Amino acid sequence: MSHTEEPKHATSKGTVTEYSLIRVNGTWSRQAGPCTHGHGQGQPSDAKIYESFNGHGVTWTVVSPIIFTYRVVECEKLLDANNDTLLFGHIADPEEVQTQRNNSKPLRRLVVIDETVNDLYGGQVVAYFKSWKVVYKLLPLPTTEENKSMDLVTRILEEVHRFGIDRRSEPIIAIGGGVCLDIVGLAASLYRRRTPYIRVPTTLLSYIDASVGAKTGVNFFSCKNKLGSYTPPVAAFLDRSFMKTVPRRHISNGMAEMLKMALMKHKGLFELLEKEGRRLLDSAFQSSDVINGRGCTDAASLATRVAIVTMLEELAPNLWEDDLDRLVDFGHLISPELEMTVLPELLHGEAVNIDMAFMVFVSRERGFLTEDEVQRIISCMKRLELPVWHQQCSEELVQNSLSARLKHSGGLLRMPLPTGLGRAEIFNDTENTTLSQAFRKWCAELGSGR
Ligand code: NAD
DSSP: TTTTTTTTTTTTTTEEEEEEEEEEEEEEEEESSOOOOOTTTTTOOOOOEEEETTTTEEEEEEEOOOOOEEEEOOOOTTSSTTHHHHHHOOOHHHHHHHHHHOOSOEEEEEOOOOOOOOHHHHHHHHHHHHHTEEEEEEEOOOOOGGGOHHHHHHHHHHHHHHOOOOOOTEEEEESSSHHHHHHHHHHHHHHGGGGOOEEEEHHHHHIIIIIIIIEEEETTTTTEEEEEEEESSSEEEEEGGGGGGSOOOHHHHHHHHHHHHHHHHHHHHHHHHHHHHHHHHHHOOOOOOOSSHHHHHHHHHHHHHHHHHHHHHHHHHGGGGOOOOOOOTTOOSSSSHHHHHHSSSOOHHHHHHHHHHHHHHHHOOOTSSOOHHHHHHHHHHHHHHOOOOOTTTTTTHHHHHHHHHHHHTTTTTOOOEEEETTTEEESSSSOOOHHHHHHHHHHHSSTOOO
């Protein structure tokens, strides 16, 4: 077939012509069929345009694959003046790093930092930027769950605008827990439609969860993360030493998301949490006991690494959540409504854990978990000081949450359930009677009135 001959294929709705796109001397043009230009004769695109005609006119269907690349970097001493990760760790090409280091123009960074984190680490952040002669603006904000709204997003955007950021070379830096990272991510996704940003998580929950994926968001009309985007950062820099000042309850809170990954897909992580979980909680993940000789030297780094890798495995192929069958939704069917109903009583991970504890009972009711497995899971949760039941998690709330979920997921309720320790599947056939039975037993066995 010659270049000019157009490949067509008939569909039930008419004839469709596929066009590739190629750029020659700066101009993109369409070319019927697959790209046939050899090397040096133009730059092909992965995008396609499909053209079809019918009695009313023409339809062009654009298929444009978008690739996101981001780095999740585990490192030590992030705020040490000798460590350049915070400034250049998002750049993969060493030559580009060298070019930026040699540039005579000072680097500029706008840093949004959680107020509490600023009290604890703001001095070190300032000293770091001064030592690198960076022109910086440090913006401490009260990034709490109650304040997780568009107001703070707007506040950040105003400061970004005033600071006059160069969106190609001056990523916004967010330092704080999941709330701070989510709010800054949303602001960055809006400013000039997408401005690069960097996440520096300072809580366990944000270290293993909120930092590693693409989601940003704020609460809206009392609905959890109702406004948001799928915009990954250019990089997340993970330094476990921030956790040494995290209150015990918040360490436990983060361990709920870790336990989620363990229950869904990693028996080894579950066993590690069973055995070492309490010690990890006591030490705020600062322990350094050698438990193997393969570079992963202690329980804290092993647990966090497994949690991150298992999470990345689930997120990377489904960054925009087009596929609604998501194991990582375990613990997230009922918890958003519960968390918002009792705000600020329960932390995010605590609400997730209550949801998971109930679902464990649903699994047992369906015959997927043995009594012994259920007891091991619930004991592990309790040892991690996580709540396993809540007065306000009523059967009505459960039903309402699941109905709302059903509405938003194409009429099919996808329910990830453990089918063993470290094994899970997604089910869409859980009967209401099963849910009611499980609920009754859950309250009887774990409820405060038992
Ligand atoms: P958080 O951001 O509210 O932080 C918890 C508390 O710890 C805050 O009071 C904060 O000031 C304090 N803090 C933070 N770092 C500290 C430190 N190093 N030392 C002492 N205190 C410190 O809560 P979180 O648990 O980190 O995150 C929860 C949020 O994350 C929720 O809003 C949830 O929706 C979101 N989240 C997002 C994703 C995602 O994929 N984007 C995933 C999971 C959770």
